Amino acid sequence: MNIKKTSYIYLLIAFLIALSCSDSSDSNENVVDNFDRQTILENVTDNIILPAFDDFNPKIAQLKESITQFSISTTLANLETVQELWVDAYKSWQHLEMFNIAKAEELYFLQKMNTYPTSVSRIENNINTNNYNLDSNNNNWSAQGFPALDYLLFGLADTNSETLIFYQNDENLAYLNYLQAVASQMLQVTDMVHQDWILIRDVFVTSSENSATSSLNMLTNDFIYYFEKGLRTNKFGIPAGVFSGNNTRAANVEAYYNSTISKTLALEAIEAVEGFFKGQTYNSTSTGESLKSYLDYMTDNTTLSSTVLMKFSDSKLLINTLDDNFVNQIVLNNELMIDVFNKLQEGVVLLKTDMLSVLSISVDYIDADGD
Amino acid sequence: MINSIANYFNKQSSAAPLAVFRMFFGFLMFISLVRFWSKGWIESLYIEPSFHFSYYGFEWVKPVGLYTYAFFIICGISAFFVAIGYKYRLSILIFFLSFTYIELMDKTTYLNHYYFVSLVSFIMLFIPCNAMFSIDAISIRKSYKTVPKWTIDSLKLMLGIVYFYAGITKINSDWLLNAMPLKLWLKSKYDLPFIGHTLMQQEWFHFFMSWGGMFYDISIPFLLLFRKTRSIAFVLVVAFHITTRVLFPIGMFPYIMILSTIIFFDSNVHYKIIHFTIKILEFFKMKTDNLKLSFSQVNHYKVWNTSLLIIVVFMTIQIIIPLRSLLYPGELFWNEQGYRFSWRVMLMEKKGNSVFKIVNSKTNSFFYVNNDDFLTPVQQKQMSFQPDMILEYGHYLGNHFKSQGHQNVAVFVESYVSLNGRLSQQFIDPSANLMELKDSFKHKFWIKPLNDEIKGF
Numbered sequence: 001m002n003i004k005k006t007s008y009i010y011l012l013i014a015f016l017i018a019l020s021c022s023d024s025s026d027s028n029e030n031v032v033d034n035f036d037r038q039t040i041l042e043n044v045t046d047n048i049i050l051p052a053f054d055d056f057n058p059k060i061a062q063l064k065e066s067i068t069q070f071s072i073s074t075t076l077a078n079l080e081t082v083q084e085l086w087v088d089a090y091k092s093w094q095h096l097e098m099f100n101i102a103k104a105e106e107l108y109f110l111q112k113m114n115t116y117p118t119s120v121s122r123i124e125n126n127i128n129t130n131n132y133n134l135d136s137n138n139n140n141w142s143a144q145g146f147p148a149l150d151y152l153l154f155g156l157a158d159t160n161s162e163t164l165i166f167y168q169n170d171e172n173l174a175y176l177n178y179l180q181a182v183a184s185q186m187l188q189v190t191d192m193v194h195q196d197w198i199l200i201r202d203v204f205v206t207s208s209e210n211s212a213t214s215s216l217n218m219l220t221n222d223f224i225y226y227f228e229k230g231l232r233t234n235k236f237g238i239p240a241g242v243f244s245g246n247n248t249r250a251a252n253v254e255a256y257y258n259s260t261i262s263k264t265l266a267l268e269a270i271e272a273v274e275g276f277f278k279g280q281t282y283n284s285t286s287t288g289e290s291l292k293s294y295l296d297y298m299t300d301n302t303t304l305s306s307t308v309l310m311k312f313s314d315s316k317l318l319i320n321t322l323d324d325n326f327v328n329q330i331v332l333n334n335e336l337m338i339d340v341f342n343k344l345q346e347g348v349v350l351l352k353t354d355m356l357s358v359l360s361i362s363v364d365y366i367d368a369d370g371d
Numbered sequence: 372m373i374n375s376i377a378n379y380f381n382k383q384s385s386a387a388p389l390a391v392f393r394m395f396f397g398f399l400m401f402i403s404l405v406r407f408w409s410k411g412w413i414e415s416l417y418i419e420p421s422f423h424f425s426y427y428g429f430e431w432v433k434p435v436g437l438y439t440y441a442f443f444i445i446c447g448i449s450a451f452f453v454a455i456g457y458k459y460r461l462s463i464l465i466f467f468l469s470f471t472y473i474e475l476m477d478k479t480t481y482l483n484h485y486y487f488v489s490l491v492s493f494i495m496l497f498i499p500c501n502a503m504f505s506i507d508a509i510s511i512r513k514s515y516k517t518v519p520k521w522t523i524d525s526l527k528l529m530l531g532i533v534y535f536y537a538g539i540t541k542i543n544s545d546w547l548l549n550a551m552p553l554k555l556w557l558k559s560k561y562d563l564p565f566i567g568h569t570l571m572q573q574e575w576f577h578f579f580m581s582w583g584g585m586f587y588d589i590s591i592p593f594l595l596l597f598r599k600t601r602s603i604a605f606v607l608v609v610a611f612h613i614t615t616r617v618l619f620p621i622g623m624f625p626y627i628m629i630l631s632t633i634i635f636f637d638s639n640v641h642y643k644i645i646h647f648t649i650k651i652l653e654f655f656k657m658k659t660d661n662l663k664l665s666f667s668q669v670n671h672y673k674v675w676n677t678s679l680l681i682i683v684v685f686m687t688i689q690i691i692i693p694l695r696s697l698l699y700p701g702e703l704f705w706n707e708q709g710y711r712f713s714w715r716v717m718l719m720e721k722k723g724n725s726v727f728k729i730v731n732s733k734t735n736s737f738f739y740v741n742n743d744d745f746l747t748p749v750q751q752k753q754m755s756f757q758p759d760m761i762l763e764y765g766h767y768l769g770n771h772f773k774s775q776g777h778q779n780v781a782v783f784v785e786s787y788v789s790l791n792g793r794l795s796q797q798f799i800d801p802s803a804n805l806m807e808l809k810d811s812f813k814h815k816f817w818i819k820p821l822n823d824e825i826k827g828f
Binding site: 214 | 464482558620621624720724735788
């Protein structure tokens with residue numbers, strides 16, 4: 001190719017670039033982008049986040065109410081009601097933990113609701129001194145939320161009747177007060193985060209651009225973060241001892257004092273993860289636009305998204321083979337816990353490398369030039 | 372033949388291009404450093420991390436705590452002095468040393484255009500960029516109208532090498548036949564006004580940009596070289612780099628390249644820039660009589676033969692170094708042996724996830740490392756897919772845990788990498804004890820081969 005020819009081609013290129021930069025109306029007509037990312041945000045917000053809050057918030061309110069009832073009348077029936085409602089709410093919580101965004105992030109919703117293992121010494125200390133602030137003192141994250149209730153409802157004695165005797169003892173009135181304080185705090189924070197979601201909904205769903213602070217990028221990053229830390233590390237890795245030289249740490253199992261529900265919680269969590277990825281409406285089977293459909297659009301096929309979904313279902317299968325009680329499982333055969341961890345790690349790889357590559361979503365905390 | 376070579380090296384040419392180049396280069400570097408500081412990157416990239424990735428042979432170059440700021444101050448001041456041509460030789464020497472030191476402190480921040488800046492400032496050590504229109508020329512009351520032509524040509528050659536290799540390395544099957552990784556990157560720019568939802572989503576546009584970029588890089592040095600195509604070439608340079616600026620987070624690089632290519636123009640263009648600069652200064656009520664004198668005398672600058680020799684050797688090395696990847700077996704994009712310092716720019720979308728396992732080789736008990744405990748997010752991102760960094764970090768972890776009293780420490784890595792949209796696959800042999808491996812220029816046999824072939828350079 002001679003130089004004159006090449007230069008004409010370049011002129012043409014420059015012309016085209018200039019044209020495409022300055023003009024839109026003409027080219028818009030026949031060329032349509034067939035994927036609107038805002039629909040992901042709308043689906044996730046309207047069909048997952050808000051319904052999950054609509055489910056969770058009343059459950060927390062009921063839980064708080066039942067604790068008030070229990071403190072008025074310390075009967076076995078009332079204790080059992082509190083315990084049942086605690087389990088219900090804890091399961092529902094698994095669907096919200098990954099959305100550590102906006103008000104939730106600002107108020108440390110996640111830390112206040114579910115920092116485990118809970119610190120027994122701090123709880124006891126708070127109760128004994130009767131001088132504590134659950135709201136602004138970070139040290140008290142481990143002395144409130146579901147794990148603190150776990151200890152106060154199941155950890156004070158071996159049986160419910162003994163627990164009841166404990167609370168009926170007037171000397172332990174402070175425990176009853178603390179129980180109420182923790183529940184009030186949970187309801188208060190939940191109310192605030194829930195109300196904020198309703199408030200910001202319209203703004204939130206329009207922020208679909210590809211930037212560090214856009215809703216879509218934050219959701220995606222939080223989702224991956226939750227999958228890696230909240231699910232893989234906290235529920236399996238740490239208790240199974242993979243970060244501590246094979247020294248298992250059963251006390252780090254979620255809901256340690258009522259650990260018969262630990263598998264139930266883990267399964268809820270992976271359902272939540274899967275549902276978010278598929279854009280599945282909360283408590284329903286219908287699906288909408290999601291990271292999955294976005295991935296399919298970007299890759300022009302479903303290979304990657306189905307590989308991801310397969311990892312989720314493989315993980316579920318493995319979790320289902322575990323004892324309902326992870327504490328038992330760790331003592332009995334910790335290898336199976338590690339197997340789940342490894343399977344989830346395969347999911348982490350797919351989400352962090354393959355998915356982020358394809359979506360070209362920048363990781364929110366990285367800020368530097370490229371070349 | 373020998374005569375014509377000797378003739379070439381004796382040829383004189385206007386000194387104006389060097390003066391203008393010096394001015395632009397110095398100011399851009401000054402701005403770059405101020406920008407770098409103002410974004411808080413000195414803190415986040417050099418002071419915060421407790422561990423730094425070193426270049427082979429330069430392990431002694433490390434950030435020095437808060438004194439690291441001193442390097443940036445010195446570098447910034449010297450860049451400013453270069454721009455105004457004050458004690459030029461010393462200033463450019465200090466600039467070259469301080470800038471290069473900064474770049475060598477941590478491999479994590481390697482960028483081709485930082486390397487380019489180091490190389491250009493090295494060349495500038497040996498050529499008289501202060502011959503005219505400089506404070507030096509004012510203070511010795513002597514300016515030079517001409518300098519040896521090769522001094523200007525050395526900068527042109529350097530730019531030519533960068534563009535040409537950047538183009539040649541785009542000749543590979545991923546780039547040309549699959550429009551990768553541009554396809555992924557452009558598609559994700561859906562939020563650009565007007566073109567985001569339309570042009571950026573079109574497959575033909577991804578191919579158009581891939582092929583266009585390749586042709587642009589390869590031919591631009593030649594188009595700039597010939598007078599007839601020069602103006603068009605410059606328009607293309609501006610258009611191309613502005614486009615990349617809009618699309619990608621590449622900082623100051625586009626501006627550096629745009630202003631650098633002005634060196635290809637004739638001296639009258641450079642005189643115009645000089646006169647324009649004076650007008651600006653006069654607008655700010657500065658006295659410019661002495662400055663005008665600093666480019667009006669008729670002297671001819673002589674350059675030492677040693678300088679010429681150094682530049683010739685240097686240029687030869689620059690032509691060879693980008694080709695060193697040919698000496699290694701395996702897939703270059705995957706193994707990255709000979710990938711740096713070879714003008715491979717924006718060729719890969721590569722992401723990895725590397726989890727390190729510390730094993731007691733006697734008892735086989737193990738634990739995984741939480742990378743957050745040792746590396747910043749930027750470091751983790753870079754380390755996860757670059758074999759030499761994985762190895763260096765592995766050694767660091769091994770030694771760290773040894774010093775913590777762990778026994779029989781062996782370090783393994785479970786590393787998965789995804790390249791240009793391929794499904795991720797295992798990257799490093801998971802049975803390789805990193806503590807037993809040494810980094811060298813030899814082939815890294817412990818990298819698992821890519822299950823695919825990328826044809827081309």
